[in-house]
Structure formats: structure tokens, C-alpha cells
Amino acid sequence: MKKEELEIRFKELSDILLSELNEDGFWSGELSSSALGVAVAVAALHFHDAGLHQQEIEKGLNWLSANQNSDGGFGDTPESPANISTSLLSYAALNLYAEKNSEVKSTQQKLAHYLKTQNVDVSSDQVAKVILNHYQKDYTFSVPILTMCALCGIPGDDGFKHIPQLPFELALLPRRFYRLLNLSVVSYAIPALIAVGIVVFRKKKTNGITRAIRAKAEKKALKLLERSLPESGGFLEAIPLTAFVALSLINAGSRDSVIIDKGIAFLKRTQREDGSWPIDIDLSTWVTTLSVKALGERRNKVLSETQQKRILNHLLSVQNKTVHPFNGTSPGGWGWTNYSGSVPDCDDTPGAILALLELAPHHTITEEMLVGGEWLLQLQNNDGGYPTFSRGWGKLPFDQSCADLTGHCVLALAKLLDIYKSKLNSKQKQQYTTAINKAVDYLKKHQKENGSWLPLWFGNQHTKNHENPVYGTARVLTYFQKAKLLLKDEPVLVPEIEKMIAKGTNFLLKVQNENGSWGGDFGIEGSIEETALAIAALNEIKSETEIEKGLAWLEDYYKKNGLKKAPIGLYFASLWYDEKLYPLTAYLEAIKGYIDKN
Template sequence: MKNMTDLEIRFKELSEILLSEMNENGFWSGQLSSSALGVAVAVAALHFYDADQNAAQIKAGLSWLANNLNTDGSYGDTPESPGNISTTLLVYAALNLYANEDEKIAAVQKQSADWLLTQNIDLRTGDVATAILAHYKTDYTFSVPILTMCALCGIPKKDGFQRIPQLPFELALMPQKFYRMLNLSVVSYAIPALIAVGIVILKKKRSGKIGKWIRGGAEKKALKILQKSMPESGGFLEAIPLTAFVGLSLIHAGYRDLDVVEKGIAFLKRTQREDGGWPIDIDLSTWVTTLSIKSLGNRKDEVLAEEQQNKLTKHLKSVQNKIVHPFNGTSPGGWGWTNYSGSVPDCDDTPGAILALLRLNAPENVKHEVIAGVEWLFELQNSDGGFPTFSKGWGKLPFDQSCADLTGHCLLALATARSVYKNEIPADFVLRLNNALRNAFEYLRKHQQKNGAWLPLWFGNQWEKAHQNPVYGTARVLAYLKEALLAEEDDLAFQEELATLIPLAERFLVEVQNEDGSWGGAKNINGTIEETALSVTALADSKHKNACEGGLKWLDESFSQNGLKSAPVGLYFASLWYDEKLYPLTAYLEAITKSLHTR
């Protein structure tokens, strides 16, 4: 695909597909991959709540698990993923609830047990905890809930709770502003699990009387905090595993009739798919909507009618957080990843929404929302100049630390806002913008690796040795920097500094391109539409035309042969993989739009 006519044809084709994916409310919801882990934990929660009442949902979930077993007996996070210990173990535990009464389930469970044995987990010895705790190390966000569910499902048969660390749920009683000072063993947004799982461990584990007495006194207060943080939808973070872990823990702690449990079970039943599966999260509607708008670039008016753009604007305005958020305590002004009530504002969706609003509207129509979003970003910026995901300054565990891809995205949003509103905002606000931009640049400069790469946080590659994705991180940051250069027309000094980071990043992407023209997560890893398209976008306005042509040719062939096949590049907490239906579409469309614009 080298000539303009081919690119225009593909642009029209992809933009028509994009429009067809828009929902009846005028925005995009996408579709996350189903997850064996999500299915396993949801089935267990429904079983413990009322196995008879939920028999149909449980049967459908078990059937989904039987139909999605890997050939080696393992389970991965998506049907396209290689097996991993955590997911396979959770599925084994869920199957254990029914293996004695169903031969087919018992046969599937045995295959999983055989695979776990190849990973040095011998379920006959009862020593499950050692392997899981060693895998997750000091991060108990996922290891302790996994071991808790196993114990509740009878894995191992005796003293399942004795090897499980006690989560300090009483620390949730501290004001949120003090969380960053606490050496919490779970990430900031897993507080519901900290409370619910911590309480059931306290109930089930034999431990000292003094410790039980102290924690027991905090139990009721912690439950009130848990109830206060539950969204109207019933889904904590709109996440199936987190909601299910909370539910099954509280049920076994003696709190089956709590409103938190009833709403959580209703959420699980409502979000089950027709085939019996569940995704990890209900959707990423805000994220995929802003990606869709971004993918159209300067051609949006050709694709989106004025009425559609107005609907998108109205939607994005409506899902901006307007209160002090009960989950992470941040001020109004941020955006989370979905329109559902369990969403939490974060530092990728907020800059995405700011930029989308400015792409759709005259600046004066969205000034209030954009400035509120910018102020929210000011509040979240860490002392190292970078931006974290949800909470400023925690820094104890990976998802509470600054990261390059989010920082690059925030830098672009701040630079664009400064350029658009520079003559309309007070001098002190401009100064805050200048400082924020300077600090974000310094973070990116310090964290660019010697080979030119940046590492992302929420995206990885399951075939890369360390599960990292320097191609995604570098392509994203590089594209953000180039867009920021265009926005910074009046600040020549800042332009020059931004430009110093670009050549080495471009060279890195060119050097790791595969011989067939594609990009994977790193050199010699099979290419995906997502990684290839994002790399083409980042390089399209550079001197590396041959690399871009090779990438476009590979994309054309891949699309012709396999359609818009999504890859598990998304990374949830605790190395949990997912793919998203709209990722390959929006990435490919953005690459075509950018290539047309730069020719």
C-alpha cells in the first residue's frame, strides 16, 4: 500500500467500520476479551451466594471454561494467551466446587492439575501459597485474593488459610490523604479487596488473640468504608474479578446479606455474556471513544456529522467527574475509563478526554471542562515530574508510580491547553502550566533508555521476556512529543528541548522493526496490528519512509488475510492480559490518517 489512492480507499473502509461500531447513544463502548480468570472468580462468588438460584449462570460459566481450555491443560488470561499459574489455579479452584458431581468438569480439572504440576505446583502437597507468594513478591494485590479463593474452594483441603498473609484492612480506616505514607501491600485502587479479603482471613485463620481483638474492633468501620465506596452499578471499578473477590470473601465472613454483596452479585449476573463468559472489566468506553476521535485526526469532519460530534461532546462532558471521588479522593475534573459509575479518574483517560474535546469543538465551548481537567492533572503530578495512574505519591507498588506513556499523554494535553488558552487564563495559571510541562519533560528525559525507548505501564507484550512493551511505550511517547511540538509554536526553547528526545526514539523503532515490516513488542516478536500501526503513526512524519512503507504493507496484508484481529496487549493489574476489539481498528485508522496527512 504505497500510493494515495490505496490509502484513501483504506481510510474510507476503516472509517465506515468505526462508524458501525458506534453505539446507539452516540459513542463507542468496544468489547474486551472474555477472561478465564473473570469467569472462575465469578462462578465461585455465585456458587457461594446461592448455587441453586444461580445454577443457570454457573452452568454457563463452567461450560465456557471447558470450551476454552488450552491444549496443554492450562488457562491464559484471554483465549489467545498462553497459560499462567494464577489463572489456571483459580479455574482449578472453581472447578473443585463441582468436580465431584460432574465427570466432564473433573476431567478438565485434572488437565489443569497436570499442567500446574509442570509449573512445580503440586496440589497434592497442599503447598500452593509458596509458589503464588513468590510470583507476586511483596505485592499482595492479587496473590492474597487468589490464595483466599483457593482456600474457600477447598484448595488445599486442610489449613488453607494458615499460609495466607493477613491483609491489614484496619489501615483503610486512615484518611485517604495518609495512604501514601502507609506501606500498603496492595495497590491504591484495590482497597475493597484489602477490606473484604482481610476480614475473611481474620475470621478463618488461626492467629494471636491480641491481633484478632485489635482487627476485630476495626471490622465494622472498615465495612462502612467498603459500603461507601461501592458504586451505584454494584461493580467495584466495574471489574468482574475485584467485585467477585469482595463478594465471596464477605459471604464466608458472615456478611452474605450486606447490600455490598447483593449489589455485587447482581452486577456479576448482569455482566455475564451470552456464551457464559465474563470480561475483566465491563468496558473501556471513555478510552476507546477518545481513541476513535483521535484516529480520525484532521479528517474527523469528513466522517463525523455535526450532530455526532455534538453527541460525543455532550457524552464526554457528562462523564467528567464532578465530585471529590470516593475511591481515590481526587478532586473534580478527571475522567475515568468508562461511563459506568464504578470508573475512577486516571491520568490516561483525562488527557485523552481533554484532547478529544478540543478536537471536536471550538475552544470556548469546552473551556470550563478542559481547565478543570488540567487542574486535576496538576493535583496528580508526582514530585519526580511524572504522572501516576490514580493516586499521587503512593509509589510503593507499580501502578501507583509515575510512568512514561501516561506522562507523555499528560504533557501533550497540558501543552495543547496552554497553546489554546494562553491569552485567556491568569498569569499564575500559566506559570503552573509551565512548571508542570517542564517537570514532565524532565521525567521523560530521565526515563528514556539509552537505546531511545520508553516503557509503558498499562500495556505489555506477553511474548516479550519480561512482558514489557518498549515498542508501544516508545511509539506512544514519540507521537505525543511530536504533537506537542506542533502545539508549542510560541515556546521555541521548549520546542528545542522536546525535539532532543525524538531522534533516538525514532532510531529505536526503526531498529526493532521486523523483517516482514511489522512491529511486535520488541525485536523479533511477531507483529500485531496495534504495535505496527502505532509505530507507523509515530514515524510517519520522519525521514524513515521505508520503515513506514514496510509497516503499511504488512498492515494491508494482515488486514486482508485476518481482518482486524486484536492482540492481548492490554495489561490490567497483577499482569493480567486482555485485548480490546477497537484497539486494532483505531490504531490502524490513525496510522492511515497520519500517513495521508504527511504525504
Template sequence: MDERLPIAKLNKDMISNYDHIQNLKEKLDDHILSLRNENGYWDGKLSSSALSTSVAVFALWKYDKKKYDTHINKGLFWLAHNANLDGGWGDTIRSKSNLSTTLLTWACFSIAKDRPEFTECIQNAENWLTDRLKKLDPESISTAILNHYQSDQTFSVPILSMCALSGRLGDDGWKLVPQLPFQMAVFPDQLFKFLNLSVVSYAIPALIAIGLVKAHHCKPNQLTKKLNQSVKPKVLQILSEKQPGNGGFLEAAPLTGFVLMSLIGAGERDLEVCQKAANFLEHSIREDGSWPIDTHLATWVTSLSVNALDGSILSEIRDRDKLVSYYLDFQLKNIHPFTKAKPGGWAWTHLQGGVPDADDTSGALIALHKLNEYQNIPIEAIKNGVNWLCELQNNDGGLPTFCKGWGKLPFDCSCPDITAHAIKSLSLWRDKLDAQTRGKADKSIQKAWRYLQNSQLDNGSWLPLWFGNEDDLQHENPVYGTSIVLYSLSDLNPDVLKGLREVKNKAIAFLQSAQNGDGGWGGNANLISTIEETSLAIRALASIQNQEEINNGLKWLQLHLPNDLNDIKATPIGLYFASLWYFEDMYPLVFASSALYEVHKSITNYEFSTASESH
């Protein structure tokens, strides 16, 4: 039984445009398919980051400036060539200048302040900072950063620590850097949620290393000094255990760089952790001298690609078994050393620094459900993934990203889009599960549904966690969040989820109100339309067969997709590691393809229903 909302009379324009839509869909799918690597999955490509590059360059300079001279120089020249016209830097080459990235880049250029080729660049950065801070002195810098991030010290303290290490905070700069409670890292991981830590769950390495460097540069009382000396060996051991073999914490240059520079600043240069971190930074530089925020999002973009591709294309892939093997091989088999997560989940990447999370686990389960149409998937792997998601669920019914029960800082809380994604994955597989696992999934779905009802805003929207929009005053992206939730709920039965129709109608009304006059969508009403947000809104509305807005959205999409899909420009809508912007080259491709897939289904369903009525 099709539980979608009743279809309005299909616009004739859409039917007459059917062939063009189908051709465009095939073109997108062929291009997406061409981007697979030799192992059968997708790597994608993350945007280069001025922030990552600044942190990596400075960390390598601190560790061994002679050995890494080539990397350091390539990074400095990339930064100089990619400054914005206003003199500052944004998180990507398509981002507006912001205080955090400009401050870190200015701190990085302290190592080249006497080099004439960078004089103008440094002066422009100082002008930009002075315009924003009114006065470029240590106290103004510290106050501005701490006020911006408020109680969340995940990113504010690393920024100030690099400024102190570079000398940008003056001779007494460490007095302006808060002390992170690195001593608490000795407690068992399961107790962290009760300790009211000021950093998020995935930033424990920064808590340790930056806490140590601050303690090294201050004069604690005798009791604190003895405590620090007694716990230091233990926290360094914990840090080492959390570091993957390739040296990259979370596969992230910023986190790895902050840890490396802080350990050096704390007098711990000779630790193996430092050598491994430097090796990771050495090998993750790009040809142009930049670093991305993370190595890649291979599992995530592979799931998005599989779920976007037309079934007929998937059925014809000769080495489809490689895709299945990718998921089965890289499902977590053991307790993860970083978060202590149990087996069963998937990370955003198969690389050593990846950590299992709810969104990628849901994405993998949905992709495997689609692949199951052509190749039998071992139900035990699915059962493990389902159990992993259910056990991660917070008491409020929502799904967090990594760790259950933290919930004190935004990036550890439950969030609507991840929760809805989990509902979709559990619903797709429930009928193939054993009675006990199915009962657990059903209970989880009901709890998650109550969370979604409670988290829907008065205007009908939901706010996502790891996605935003730089043009929005609050950097929020309700179009993304609402589109993901609405699409995830599209095939669920209203008789099972009480109040589903009302919730959907409110969400539809929001997306209708947020559509721009040009037919596209931005992150919110009256924001510049983008391929990503327009595609997601079309997909959501097409999935519940709301046609009028789709026609205008399709016209915008067809107009703005380039003839050569290699020329497509991704938008920085992704958020990473405490609100760093990124774009991923695969996003506009897979979101557009997925939107056209839903439109195609709507047209096909309509033609089938009208043909049935005529008989």
C-alpha cells in the same frame, strides 16, 4: 512553524500508493463510525476472561448456588470449552496458559469435581499445574504464587484466598495466606501513601474483604482480636461507601468477585454489599457464559476513535453534539468516593464503577480539542481537566494513573506513556487557557519533560505501564511505550523542551532497530508483528516524517488488514488489574486508522512543500 524532524526524500512507492492508502483509511473510518452506539459514542468490546469467569462463578456459587445455577453452569461450560490445548488457561482465549489463571480456574472447578462432564478438564488442569509446580500440594502453590508477585500482594493474596475458600489449600490452607492489614483502611485516604500498604491504591476493597476473611480463619492474640473487633464496623462502612450503586467495584468482575466470596467466607453474607456485588455479577455475564475483566472502556475507546477519525468525517457527523455531550456529562463533577479524586477528570467508562485517571483525562482533552474545530467546547470544562492533571503530577514529574504520591508498587508509579499523553493534552489547549492556568500547565509540562528524559532507557525506548506483550520474556512492550511517547512529543517545539531532538532521535533509532524483517513491529525486536504495534510505530514515525521504515510497515499493514474488517483479530497487549491480559476489539481498528491519518498528513505536507519549491 512545523517543528518536526527534517523530512527525508519521500519514497516514490508511498506517493504511488497514495490512493490505496486513502481508500483504506476511508474504509477503516467508515467501519469505526458504524460501530457507534445509539447514543453517539463507542462501547468497544473487551475480551472474555477465564480468570474473570472463574472468580465470578465461584463467588456466585458461594453466595447462592441455587439462585444462580444457570449462571454457574454456563460459566463452567464456557471455561471447559475454552481451555488451551495444554490443559491450562490464559487471561484471554488468545493468551498462553499461565499459573494464576489456571490455578483460579482449577479452584473454581472444585465446585464441580464430582461431575463427570468436567473430569477430563480438571485432570488436564492438574497435569498442567503439576508440570509447572512439580508437586501440586498447598505449600508449593502458595510458594509459587508469592514468589511470582513478590512484595505486591494486590493479586497474590486474592488468588490464595480463593484457593483456600475452595479447599484447594487443604484443611489448614489459611496458614498459607498472608494477612492483609485491613485495619489500615480506617485511616483517611490521603494518608494511604504513607502507610506502605502491600496493595495498590485501587484495591482497597480487596484489602478490606480479604483481610477480614483471613482474620476470621486464624486465631489472633487477644490484643489483635480486640483491635479487629473495634475496627470491623468502620472498615465495612468504608467498603460500602466505596461500592457504586450497581455493585461492581471498578466495574470489574474479578475485584467484585473476590470481595463477595471473601465477605461470605468471613461470615458476612447478609451485608448489602454482598447482595449488590452478586447483582453486578449476575447482570455482567455474557450470552456465552463468560465475563470480561471490566464492563467496557467506553470513554477510552471513544477518545481513541475520535482522535483516529479523519476531520472531514467528524465534520459531517450530524449528531456530533452527542459526542461532546458525552464528555461534558461524564466529566467528574464531585469528589469521587473511591479514590477521593477531585472534580475535573474522566474515567475509562461513564458507568458507576469508573474512577478518574490520567490517561483517560488526557485522551478526553485531546478528543475535545479535535471536536472544538467543529463545535465550541466550554473552556471551563477544559480548565477543570487541565487543573486535575496538573494536580495529579508526582514529585518526580511523572503522571501516575489514579493517585498522587503512592509510587511504591508498579501500578501506582509514574509512567512514561501516560506522562507523554498528558504533555500532549496540556500543549494542545495551553493557548486557549487563562494566564494562571496556562502558567500551571507550562510548569507541569517542564516537570513532565524532565521525567521523560530521565525515564528513557539507554536503547532509546520507554516502557508503558498498562500495556505489554506476552511473547516478551519480561512481558514488556517498549514498542508501544516508545511509539506513544514519540507521537505525543511530535508537535512540540524543541526550543521549549531542551534536548527534545536528541531524545526523539534515540527513540527513532529504537523503533528502527525493533522493526521486523517482514516490515511490521511486535512489542519488541524479533517478536511477532501485530496490527496494533505496527500501526503505533508507523504513526509515531510518520508524525516525525521518517519515511523509509514507514513504507515497509505500510506494506505489512495492508497485507494483514482483512478485507472484511469484522474479521480483524485483536491481540492481547492490554494489562489490567495487576497484570491481567486483555484485548479490545477496537484497538487494531483505531490504531491502524490513526497511523494512516499520520501517513496521509506526511504525504500531503510533502506534496505541498514540493509544490511551493517549484514556484
């Protein structure tokens, strides 16, 4: 495409992005509706008061019937292939109303047929075996699934018999010990550990000293859960997690708890007009920082001074100012949304830091930036990589260090060190330099033989093991290319980064599809998100032929399909989602990078 044509496309896309600003002056985006979210929310409302919530329940059930896949199953998004977990939870929710409603019964029968094709017999104890085998030692999702099934009468009256007991009493230990315990759930699932653990304890027949310990711990565990309840009532602002907690506590006999009152109110408030629920209320901080990054230096042509000021003030206002009650981190981090259930993490924090450094004169935000930098320094794992929420939790996949977050933190720390060097004492400078060196070493060790890196919170539904080396590699390359310019005074580090960039670049070039697109890996159908992010990463190396083929594919695809979203996001417990602003911000970033380099 000619530069003039790309300028026209950039203007059109940036106008669309501008129209997506909410009334408060930042971007909220829109997450895909989730059959799993609908199923668990419907069950929670049913157990709370089926009559009082009849309208919401009926709308949710109608949405499930209208969005069933052709094979009878349910996927995580309406665009996703069916999977056992979402289908089983949907079957359980439908089971509450199948005998009373013929349409629900019909939907459930089609769903039963799908589950049979997956060797899941909903009338036998084999259900527990299938789910536990699927998730192995990680009980974060398997035990809540089986618990809801049992409460909904699946597979029968003794559904709790084969459900593992979650050790909710361990949550009473000081948080600093959590990482030393072999907990069966990830760090962000402590509310589920407590609530689901309590209802399993109440429903399952067990004896012995552990039962006596748990009986004594129950009240204290509920108090702990109540203390971590955000003002909004939504744990992590996540519909499934909040619903699992509510339905568990209701069935455990804790019906009068403020946790249930606020949780049910949260579920009612977050239901969409069409009867569905997303998996989380939104990713407003994330999509706002992605939007700022996508516009780059061109933001002054797209956003007015007032609009930029509102975005700046919003991002500053959602920086965490206290020790966070959920993961115990110090002040200074950012979570994924402005709502109170958000938790500071190692992707939104560097994202916010980098966006703010674009939007504000650096001297006006020194304190906020250095507190943010300190937050990042404290979260680094011993292996040099960065986890999402909690330092030192490495036993289960979603608590481990990962490449894309680590690359993002390298860039943020390098930028802070470059800008605020004069504000840091010698010890602080050394801390930054050490952290960057350790992170680069982590990325060197975790770059695959073929040059790729794997992301943690993003995947591809069509690749082996659902991994997305294209996303992970594209992001790390982009971060590295920018960080390299800031680390020019590091004679040892820069050559190491350049070697990794060369290997990663070679990987991206090799896995480009014949039609010019990129999917999650070689031979995988292309998407706007993956193609645009690959182009953005390659823009720095002047790979003209490959980039122009990619841009031509994007143009053709956009004309035929618009800004079609791909379910590349992986949420808690490996739930897929798509986000309305992902293709838009990625496409803008790709075009901007190409125009600016040519």
C-alpha cells in the same frame, strides 16, 4: 501502497468504525472474555446461592471447558498462553463441582496436569509458596488468589495457614496517610484489602493485640467499603475485583450486606451469552477518545454533525463533577467508562481533553477544560511523572509514575496552555509551564539508553519480562511530536524534546522486523496494534521506506486475518486483555497520518 489504495482502505476502516457506534452515540468496544473473570465470578455465585444461580454457574463452567488451552491450562484471554494464576483460580472454581460433574472433572484433571508441569502441587502447602514468590511483596493479587483457593478447598482444610493477613484496619486512616503507609496492595485495590483482609482474619488462627484491633475495626471497615460502593454494584466495574469482594464477605459471615446484593446482581448482569465474563464491563471513554484521535481532521468526512455532537455531549457528561469517593481526587477527571464504578485516571483524562478540543469550539468548553487541566496539575508526582489514579503512591509498580501517561499529560497540558493562555492568570500559567517542564524532565530521565520508553498498562506476552517498549516509545513520540509544535516559545524545552524524539525514533527504526511489522520489541512477532502505532509515530519524520514496509505488512496481514486483536492490554494485577477497537483505531491513525503527510 499508493495513496489512492490507502484512501480506499481508510474509507473501509472508517465505515467499520462508524458501524461500531452504540445506540447512545459513542463507542463501547468489546473486551476479551477472561477465564480468570469466569472462575472468580462462578465461585462468588456458588458461595452466594448455588441453586439460585445454577444456570449462570453452568454456563460459566461450560465456557471454561470449551476454552481450555491444548496444554490444559488457562491464559488471561482465549488467545493467551496459560499462566499459573489464572489456571489456579480456574482449578479452584472447578473444584466446587468436579465431584458432581464428569465434564468438569475431566477439565480439572487436564488442568492439574498443566499445573504439575509448572511445579504447582494443588494438594500441598507449596501452592501458597509458589504464588507468594511470584508476586513478591505485592499482595494485590496473591492474597485474593490464595483466599479463593482456600475457600474452594485448595490445598485442603487448612488453606488459610500460609496466607498473609492484609491489614484492612489501615483503610480506616484518612486517605492522605495512605501514601505514607507501606500498604501491601495498590491504591485501586482498597476494596480487596478490606474484604479479603476480613475473611482471612475470620478464617486464620491468630492471637495478640493486632487481633483485638482488627476485631474492633471490622464493622467500620465494612461501612467504609459500603460508602465506596458504586451504584452499579461493581467495584471499578471490574468482574474479578467485585467477585473477590463478594465471595470474601459471604464467607466472612456478612451475607446480608448491600455490597453482596449489588455485587452479585452486577455479576449476573455482566455475564455474556456464551457464559463468559470480561475483566471489566468496557473501556468506553478510552476507545471513544481513541476513535476521535484516529479520525483526526477527517472526522467531518466520516461523522455527521449530529454524531459529533452526541460524542461531545457524552464525553462532557462523564467528566467527574465531585470529589471522587474511590481515590479522593478533585472534580475534573475522566475514568475509562461511563458506568458508575469508573475512577478518574491520568490516561483517560488527557485523552478526553484532547478529544473534546477536537470536537467543540474551544470557547464553549472553557470551564470543563480548565477544571480538567487543574485535575492533571494536582495529580503530578514529585518525580515529575504521572501516576494512574493516586498521587504519591510509588511503592508498588501499578501506582508509580509511568512514561506513556506522562507523555499524554504533557500534550494535554501544552494544548490547554496554548488555547486558554488568555484565560489563565500569571500564577496558573506558571503552574502549567512548571508541570510540563517537570514531566519532560521525568521522560528524559526514564528514556532507556536505547531510546525506548516502557508503558505501564500495556505489554507483550512474547517479550522478556512481558514489557512493550515499542508501544511505550510509539505513544510518547506521538505525544512529543504534537506537543513540540505547541511549545515553540520554550527555547530550552524544545531542543530537549527533539533530542528525545531522535533517540526514540532511532529505537523504532532498529526494532522493525524484516517483514515490515513491529512487535513489542526486536524480533517479536508483529501485530496490527504495534505496527500501526509505530507507523503513526514515524509519520512525522518522513521515514518513507520503513513506513511503506509497515503499511504493506498491515495490508497483507489485514487481507489474511482481518482486524485480528492482540492481547497487548495489561489490566489490574497484570491481567492481559485484548480490545476489539484497538487494531481498528490504530490502523486508522497510521493511514490517516501517512496520507496527510504525503
